[in-house]
Amino acid sequence: MFTIYNPEEQTWPIKVWLEDISQLDETCLQQAKNLANLPFAHKWIALMPDTHSGYGMPIGGVIATENVIIPNAVGVDIGCGMVFVQTNIPADLILSVQTPSGKLVQAIVGDILRNIPTGFEHHKSKQPCASAMNFARNLTEEQKTGLARDLVKELDEACYQVGTLGSGNHFIELQTDDQGYLGIMVHSGSRNIGFTICHFFNDLAKELNKQAGSLIPPQWDLAYLSVDSDAGKEYIRWMNLALEFARENRARMMETVINIVRRKVEKYAGFTDIELSDQVNCHHNYASYEEHYGKIVWVHRKGAIRAGNGELGIIPGAMGVSSYLVKGRGNPESFCSCSHGAGRLMSRAAAKERFSIEDTIIDLRSLGVFLGKVKKTDVGEESRFAYKDLDFVLANELDLIEPLRKLKGLAVVKG
Numbered sequence: 001m002f003t004i005y006n007p008e009e010q011t012w013p014i015k016v017w018l019e020d021i022s023q024l025d026e027t028c029l030q031q032a033k034n035l036a037n038l039p040f041a042h043k044w045i046a047l048m049p050d051t052h053s054g055y056g057m058p059i060g061g062v063i064a065t066e067n068v069i070i071p072n073a074v075g076v077d078i079g080c081g082m083v084f085v086q087t088n089i090p091a092d093l094i095l096s097v098q099t100p101s102g103k104l105v106q107a108i109v110g111d112i113l114r115n116i117p118t119g120f121e122h123h124k125s126k127q128p129c130a131s132a133m134n135f136a137r138n139l140t141e142e143q144k145t146g147l148a149r150d151l152v153k154e155l156d157e158a159c160y161q162v163g164t165l166g167s168g169n170h171f172i173e174l175q176t177d178d179q180g181y182l183g184i185m186v187h188s189g190s191r192n193i194g195f196t197i198c199h200f201f202n203d204l205a206k207e208l209n210k211q212a213g214s215l216i217p218p219q220w221d222l223a224y225l226s227v228d229s230d231a232g233k234e235y236i237r238w239m240n241l242a243l244e245f246a247r248e249n250r251a252r253m254m255e256t257v258i259n260i261v262r263r264k265v266e267k268y269a270g271f272t273d274i275e276l277s278d279q280v281n282c283h284h285n286y287a288s289y290e291e292h293y294g295k296i297v298w299v300h301r302k303g304a305i306r307a308g309n310g311e312l313g314i315i316p317g318a319m320g321v322s323s324y325l326v327k328g329r330g331n332p333e334s335f336c337s338c339s340h341g342a343g344r345l346m347s348r349a350a351a352k353e354r355f356s357i358e359d360t361i362i363d364l365r366s367l368g369v370f371l372g373k374v375k376k377t378d379v380g381e382e383s384r385f386a387y388k389d390l391d392f393v394l395a396n397e398l399d400l401i402e403p404l405r406k407l408k409g410l411a412v413v414k415g
Contacts, residue, residue, distance in 0.1 A: 341393075
């Protein structure tokens with residue numbers, strides 16, 4: 001870790017969990033400096049080793065603020081995160097047993113694609129969605145017609161989106177650990193509801209900041225809301241809804257995948273004594289009210305997970321690369337945070353242009369990874385070469401986390 005601090009350019013220091021400043025891209029560094037000049041920041045800005053430029057705030061960035069909340073410092077996919085479950089199924093079974101649809105692993109992947117909508121697809125009919133329906137049930141008439149009234153319709157739409165994967169870097173993976181047993185990992189978020197909440201409140205914050213004569217340049221894209229204002233309170237309520245929805249979304253997909261694996265393994269491999277253990281679940285786009293250095297502040301983790309002392313987390317690799325289960329060390333300098341993944345080296349457009357469909361699929365085959373994807377034209381965007389090396393990322397944050405288990409991908413489903 002090193003610190004960037006030039007009092008002539010910054011109000012607050014920037015702590016970076018990398019080797020040197022050359023490992024930060026120019027846009028990411030400028031965005032971090034913008035954060036370091038916010039008057040309501042607390043102590044310093046923290047950049048995780050997977051950091052890269054985002055919208056307004058770097059992904060892999062952490063900022064603690066006093067009395068304000070920043071929608072763009074949470075991001076558009078509120079509550080995006082990971083869930084992992086370990087099984088006692090020998091991974092060799094799904095790789096060796098044959099079915100009418102190919103190897104057992106291929107049959108499982110095919111069933112996942114048939115049962116979980118990916119990309120921009122949603123369910124054709126309404127699904128039970130406790131988070132959205134409970135939220136709607138508890139809305140007062142004043143809240144239904146208040147400043148967030150345009151968001152209410154999203155509660156109904158959420159019932160078509162719960163249990164769907166999405167696109168981009170979201171995935172469902174079948175993995176194996178060093179003991180040779182099958183694990184299941186899901187990476188997804190709050191779908192369109194989180195996206196809509198972020199844009200709604202970011203636009204509102206821009207307007208309110210303009211009316212108040214805020215000195216923060218609008219081009220920084222860091223419009224903020226006072227947590228004591230009606231707008232700030234509403235954002236926090238809706239953000240928490242998105243967090244609950246994202247967790248429910250992942251849980252629904254995990255349940256579906258577990259049931260598919262259970263049916264297929266019992267039918268074709270005759271393995272019936274299936275046990276589940278070691279579930280880990282964590283968000284990486286959210287703001288949380290926490291105490292740090294003697295003050296209660298809003299810790300915004302955008303592309304970062306909480307790594308409190310003894311807290312379990314998931315740091316996934318890029319497609320075809322191993323992932324890790326980790327345990328937090330509770331390092332106060334990072335506001336008890338760590339990276340959320342490998343972090344992009346290049347934009348999606350650049351990756352798509354550089355890595356062809358054929359080359360990406362051949363690379364996955366060479367790694368022994370089965371790909372499940374309906375639309376393959378954009379698969380190059382998620383090539384492992386478009387991301388940082390995950391072992392390098394972890395090596396730069398060993399004061400933040402302790403790696404517990406390495407998980408090798410066997411099959412990946414993408415949107």
